Amino acid sequence: MSTNTQDIAGIGAPRVDEALAARPRKKRDISVRWIALTAVASLVGLYLILPTLLIIPMSFSDSSSLGRISGHWTLKWYQELVEKKDWARAAGVSLQVAALSTILATVLGTAATFGLFKLSPRVRAFMQGTSMAPLIIPPVIIGIGVYILMLKLGLFGTLQSLVIGHAVLSIPFVIVAVSTSLAQFDPSQEQAAAILGARPWTRFRRVVFPQILPGIVAGALFAFVTSWDEVVVSTFLVSPNFRTLPVEMWIQARTTVTPVLAALSTVLMVVSTLALVGMFRLQRTRK
Known part of the structure; x- marks a missing residue:
């Protein structure tokens, strides 16, 4: 009986070692998968929001044509929007x-x-x-x-x-x-x-x-x-x-396409974003 017990223990030990060795690999696979999904989601989000974010620097650009960003910055388009x-x-x-x-x-x-x-x-x-x-x-x-x-x-x-x-x-x-x-x-x-x-x-x-x-x-x-x-x-x-x-x-x-449109678009985005942030905060408070 002792010999059989030793044999069984000897057979079971490598299997336990293999199982323990496999656990870190599984964790590594999960972490790699998580990183890959996060990277893909970030790229998709950047692709969707990048055209919108480009409007913000255009609204502060000194260039008189929409679509060009010069090295000089100004608030005259917002001033024109107000006046x-x-x-x-x-x-x-x-x-x-x-x-x-x-x-x-x-x-x-x-x-x-x-x-x-x-x-x-x-x-x-x-x-x-x-x-x-x-x-x-x-x-x-x-x-x-x-x-x-x-x-x-x-x-x-x-x-x-x-x-x-x-x-x-x-x-x-x-x-x-x-x-x-x-x-x-x-x-x-x-x-x-x-x-x-x-x-x-x-x-x-x-x-x-x-x-x-x-x-x-x-x-x-x-x-x-x-x-x-x-x-x-x-x-x-x-x-x-x-x-x-x-x-x-x-x-x-x-x-007439001028950077005033970019300034106005920025204002509209700020208002919409504030409303959505308020909604998300309400949902978090409710939870």
Whole structure:
């Protein structure tokens, strides 16, 4: 028995050694794979963001033509952006439209999400897919449809037409964000509040709303960014004396291409980036 035990121990020892020797190799393989994936992801991210980042040094370049970066730096393009009345007027219109369309999209999107969660799972899935149509349909088609509707209502070229058109594009983002928060909400809490005598509005204000607020704010930020950068639908709804900032940029780009466009693009990117950073911080706080 002792001989057999020694033989078994002798046979098992090399296998244990081989297993122990294989572990570091597996760790090395995982680390190499991780480094390779990180490098590929970094290259793809750099490829996507590099054309956008090139706009920033162009906005500070002393060169009078867009696309060339000279060795001298200046702030005159930002100064021209502030002093020119057309840009200031367009910026004011964009802020008004973005603020009003965000409020409208947030209210309608939140209400629609609550209605969807009252439906059966099959009907809810169908209605959620239908509500995502503005994300799938080309903006040109939406712009033509809203343009025809505004003409019939006599609202073409007004602030109301832009607010409605932008809200149509923003509501799906609000529905997605609020749906995520509602999916994590425990309905038994609202039921407990009802048993204790709380009325529907009190249950919503004291129990439901505080827990889904991060989703509502995230949807509102998405709606604001969508409206702030929208150009296709806006092109069908603006008038010569009533233009948003992206539409004014598009018109200027077709006539005179100067680094002022780069300065304005940088400002738009900063606003959009701040909104997205705020949304990510809200999501991290919720977690």
